[in-house]
Amino acid sequence: xxxxxxxxxxxxxxxxxxxxxxxxxxxxxxxxxxxxxxxxxxxxxxxxxxxxxxxxxxxxxxxxxxxxxxxxxxxxxxxxxxxxxxxxxxxxxxxxxxxxxxxxxxxxxxxxxxxxx
Amino acid sequence: xxxxxxxxxxxxxxxxxxxxxxxxxxxxxxxxxxxxxxxxxxxxxxxxxxxxxxxxxxxxxxxxxxxxxxxxxxxxxxxxxxxxxxxxxxxxxxxxxxxxxxxxxxxxxx
Numbered sequence: 214x215x216x217x218x219x220x221x222x223x224x225x226x227x228x229x230x231x232x233x234x235x236x237x238x239x240x241x242x243x244x245x246x247x248x249x250x251x252x253x254x255x256x257x258x259x260x261x262x263x264x265x266x267x268x269x270x271x272x273x274x275x276x277x278x279x280x281x282x283x284x285x286x287x288x289x290x291x292x293x294x295x296x297x298x299x300x301x302x303x304x305x306x307x308x309x310x311x312x313x314x315x316x317x318x319x320x321x322x323x324x325x326x327x328x329x330x
Numbered sequence: 331x332x333x334x335x336x337x338x339x340x341x342x343x344x345x346x347x348x349x350x351x352x353x354x355x356x357x358x359x360x361x362x363x364x365x366x367x368x369x370x371x372x373x374x375x376x377x378x379x380x381x382x383x384x385x386x387x388x389x390x391x392x393x394x395x396x397x398x399x400x401x402x403x404x405x406x407x408x409x410x411x412x413x414x415x416x417x418x419x420x421x422x423x424x425x426x427x428x429x430x431x432x433x434x435x436x437x438x439x440x
Contacts (some may be wrong), residue, residue, distance in 0.1 A: 216382075220390045245425075245426050247426070247427070247428070255431045255432065256418065256431060256433055257372040257374070257418070257426070257430045258430075259427070261431065262426075262427065306373050306374075311376075315424065315425050316361060316362035316381065316420070316422050316424055317362075317422075317426060318362075318364045318376050318379050318428075319364075319376070319426075319428055321373040321374050321375070322373060323373050324372070324373040325371070326371075
């Protein structure tokens with residue numbers, strides 16, 4: 214079964230509104246989670262590293278005031294896309310390390326397909 | 331800038347053949363490498379991890395790593411139509427952080 218649960222799987226919103234995406238680790242604690250974005254036929258681009266109890270670390274070119282990340286507990290990270298615009302339409306995927314070692318592969322959530330109209 | 335490079339394909343092979351997927355990476359610091367499979371509209375799933383030079387086999391899959399050449403490959407033996415997907419090569423750049431190649435689309439013809 215899924216070890217990382219992500220909701221919603223699909224969301225359509227109007228331009229200018231905000232959308233919150235939840236990512237939960239099931240049956241394990243994740244002090245670190247990662248948020249990726251994927252445009253059609255493109256690779257996964259790391260947006261930010263979500264750190265439990267502290268500020269997220271954003272990759273270069275990702276607006277931290279637009280993509281708000283909260284990692285308030287060891288099993289939940291949220292990504293809020295604020296004032297969404299059509300160019301934010303994408304596939305957003307969260308992930309968590311499979312183990313506590315720094316070279317661990319990742320469990321991925323099922324992704325959220327965001328469409329901004 | 332740290333990068334992972336893959337041929338985007340598509341790579342087309344007949345059922346039962348060996349599919350060979352290749353990847354190079356630019357960051358010599360990377361020590362951990364992964365192959366993920368991604369079906370259209372779905373999130374990636376881990377196929378193989380490889381950490382040491384040489385070959386690692388798991389069922390029909392063999393991953394190969396050559397750190398001196400900064401090269402990673404994935405061989406799929408006895409390819410099946412269900413193997414048709416995009417295969418993402420990934421490198422860990424430290425502290426769990428993972429970067430991905432653009433992926434190679436594989437088509438296995440029945």
